Amino acid sequence: MQKKLITKSDIVFTVVIAAAILLVWFFTLPHAEGKTVVIRQNGEIVATLPLAEDAIYEVDGTYRNVFEIRGGSVHIAETDCPNRQCEKTGSISRAGEAIVCAPNGVTATIAGGEADVDGITG
Amino acid sequence: MALQDNRTSRFVLSAVLCGIALSLSLLDGAVSSLLPLPGFKLGLANVVSLFALCCLGLPWALLICVVRSLLTAMLSGNMTMLFFSLAGGVVSILVMYLALKYLSVIKTSVLGGISHNLMQLAAAAVVTATPQVSYYFPVLVLTGTVCGFFVGALCTLVFRRIRLPFPGNAIKTD
Amino acid sequence: MKRIFPVLLAACCLFAFTSCAPALKTSEIFAMDTFIIQTVYTDDDNVIRQNNEITRRLEDEMSRTIATSDVCRLNAAPGQDVEVSDETAKVLAVSLDAAADTGGAFSPALGSVIAAWGFGTEDMHVPDEEALSSALAAADYRTVTLEGNTVNTGGAMIDLGGAVKGYALDKAAGNLKAGGVESAIISFGGSIYALGKKPDGTSYKIGIRDPEGGENDYMATIALDGKFVSTSGTYERGFTENGVYYDHVLDPSTGYPVNNGLVAATVLCDSGILSDIYSTALLVMGAEKGVAFADEHGVDVLFLTGDKQIITTDGFAEKYGLEIKNREYAMG
Numbered sequence: 036m037q038k039k040l041i042t043k044s045d046i047v048f049t050v051v052i053a054a055a056i057l058l059v060w061f062f063t064l065p066h067a068e069g070k071t072v073v074i075r076q077n078g079e080i081v082a083t084l085p086l087a088e089d090a091i092y093e094v095d096g097t098y099r100n101v102f103e104i105r106g107g108s109v110h111i112a113e114t115d116c117p118n119r120q121c122e123k124t125g126s127i128s129r130a131g132e133a134i135v136c137a138p139n140g141v142t143a144t145i146a147g148g149e150a151d152v153d154g155i156t157g
Numbered sequence: 158m159a160l161q162d163n164r165t166s167r168f169v170l171s172a173v174l175c176g177i178a179l180s181l182s183l184l185d186g187a188v189s190s191l192l193p194l195p196g197f198k199l200g201l202a203n204v205v206s207l208f209a210l211c212c213l214g215l216p217w218a219l220l221i222c223v224v225r226s227l228l229t230a231m232l233s234g235n236m237t238m239l240f241f242s243l244a245g246g247v248v249s250i251l252v253m254y255l256a257l258k259y260l261s262v263i264k265t266s267v268l269g270g271i272s273h274n275l276m277q278l279a280a281a282a283v284v285t286a287t288p289q290v291s292y293y294f295p296v297l298v299l300t301g302t303v304c305g306f307f308v309g310a311l312c313t314l315v316f317r318r319i320r321l322p323f324p325g326n327a328i329k330t331d
Numbered sequence: 332m333k334r335i336f337p338v339l340l341a342a343c344c345l346f347a348f349t350s351c352a353p354a355l356k357t358s359e360i361f362a363m364d365t366f367i368i369q370t371v372y373t374d375d376d377n378v379i380r381q382n383n384e385i386t387r388r389l390e391d392e393m394s395r396t397i398a399t400s401d402v403c404r405l406n407a408a409p410g411q412d413v414e415v416s417d418e419t420a421k422v423l424a425v426s427l428d429a430a431a432d433t434g435g436a437f438s439p440a441l442g443s444v445i446a447a448w449g450f451g452t453e454d455m456h457v458p459d460e461e462a463l464s465s466a467l468a469a470a471d472y473r474t475v476t477l478e479g480n481t482v483n484t485g486g487a488m489i490d491l492g493g494a495v496k497g498y499a500l501d502k503a504a505g506n507l508k509a510g511g512v513e514s515a516i517i518s519f520g521g522s523i524y525a526l527g528k529k530p531d532g533t534s535y536k537i538g539i540r541d542p543e544g545g546e547n548d549y550m551a552t553i554a555l556d557g558k559f560v561s562t563s564g565t566y567e568r569g570f571t572e573n574g575v576y577y578d579h580v581l582d583p584s585t586g587y588p589v590n591n592g593l594v595a596a597t598v599l600c601d602s603g604i605l606s607d608i609y610s611t612a613l614l615v616m617g618a619e620k621g622v623a624f625a626d627e628h629g630v631d632v633l634f635l636t637g638d639k640q641i642i643t644t645d646g647f648a649e650k651y652g653l654e655i656k657n658r659e660y661a662m663g
Binding site for chain 3: 075077078117120123124125127129131132133134135137140142144151152153154155156157
């Protein structure tokens with residue numbers, strides 16, 4: 036009798052391989068594609084921090100900005116800059132989003148992952 | 158009709174396979190353009206690679222793949238695609254060459270399909286210098302698996318129905 | 332067989348290498364009182380560095396706060412002939428033409444009125460009637476004369492803040508093209524230029540700021556292919572006094588912030604300086620006049636009104652693939 040075209044082992048093998056690769060990808064994903072927040076002062080990068088870890092980061096310049104990373108998003112916890120615009124921006128977490136403290140020349144931008152837009156006009 | 162096993166008949170067969178691979182490649186391009194993934198291909202031409210690997214051996218399979226990639230790139234006028242399809246094609250042939258020694262045609266083909274797509278992804282990451290393309294990873298693994306499975310089944314069917322040319326080269330196909 | 336292989340492989344390598352795309356490079360600096368953000372696909376770091384130098388140079392020439400700038404020297408010598416750089420002369424010339432062209436809806440001579448309100452300083456306040464009317468009387472762009480590089484302000488105070496970022500964008504865009512760059516997006520404080528398409532073949536996508544949201548919120552997106560886009564909004568750089576919000580977009584005819592129901596104007600055209608100037612001018616003009624002006628001048632505009640209506644030039648949505656993200660906004 037002729038053997039079946041597709042054997043059970045073929046199907047099992049296919050499913051297992053595909054599932055295995057996807058699982059490996061899934062579990063390595065946060066490390067490979069983990070978002071980071073890039074903090075710049077006067078254009079120079081002063082810190083690159085992973086969003087996955089809660090942290091406090093302080094930038095001293097003309098003024099003082101305290102960034103807080105909590106639960107995967109970043110916000111200004113404390114600032115003594117005059118207009119406090121950076122504080123009003125609130126929390127950012129999506130790629131491409133930014134907190135800007137113009138008086139202090141400091142920015143925090145989320146990097147990694149797919150940005151929804153390439154720029155914002157306004 | 159049995160083919161005589163000499164260089165000429167091998168050249169003729171690989172030329173025919175090249176032609177088939179080329180048309181499959183172009184068809185693939187047309188089908189793949191419906192997918193929301195720019196620049197990626199399903200890898201239908203892998204059916205030819207697998208067939209060539211089984212009955213002509215590794216060097217011929219590679220040759221067919223290279224010629225097919227060049228021709229597709231020239232016909233479609235897209236040189237970036239060449240890099241993609243070469244990377245995918247060559248690596249999947251090497252993977253299938255190793256896999257054929259231990260596994261059935263279908264299993265081999267699945268591995269070939271997946272490696273074909275992942276190599277394209279790696280090539281895309283290099284070419285566009287954006288690691289973000291890994292966003293496509295799961296989709297490409299799935300299409301590679303499904304495609305590889307059917308390509309393998311098709312190949313098994315072909316091997317059942319026709320007498321293999323140059324049986325000396327043939328690898329167990331059951 | 333043995334001979335074919337090396338040849339084919341060599342040919343492949345050749346093709347493969349020539350098709351390698353340039354690497355992604357980014358830069359972010361603070362200049363012109365805003366952030367200059369560049370995302371450029373290039374293997375040449377110089378292009379980005381040159382663009383940063385261009386913005387710094389133009390800031391040094393045209394800033395209202397740098398004492399040695401052409402603009403400050405002009406304002407310090409009312410009624411006298413002052414030599415300025417080629418670039419300052421160019422920006423002033425375009426600004427004066429645009430002022431005449433827009434019927435004064437845009438003016439490069441509003442310095443005294445801006446100073447009366449204190450915009451750009453830490454002391455923003457509503458000026459008293461008398462101070463404002465004397466400031467307004469001195470703010471007539473028609474008193475400014477320009478001959479070659481010689482400027483006489485005729486007593487007006489020059490402020491090129493509404494044009495210099497756009498001009499810098501023009502210069503930087505020219506520099507990118509001269510450097511052989513095929514794909515880049517550069518954003519000078521919300522005025523944006525996109526060159527070519529992204530490496531994955533899609534167009535650069537721009538969010539239009541949501542006036543009621545934060546700096547990262549946008550109410551709609553558009554595709555930007557080789558054009559310049561600039562937005563003026565009443566939500567920026569304003570202040571509140573006695574419960575009333577005063578925005579920084581001043582109507583040159585009254586000296587007061589615009590109050591015509593519009594909150595933002597986004598202008599797309601083929602020139603950076605004109606997109607910058609027109610976004611202000613059209614916001615001042617109001618929706619009806621603004622759309623007519625845009626049609627006449629072959630530019631496109633999108634207005635947002637205070638009651639969340641979107642008003643655009645004909646065919647805007649199709650031309651730029653407008654996608655409304657905040658459903659509270661509707662085409663008016």
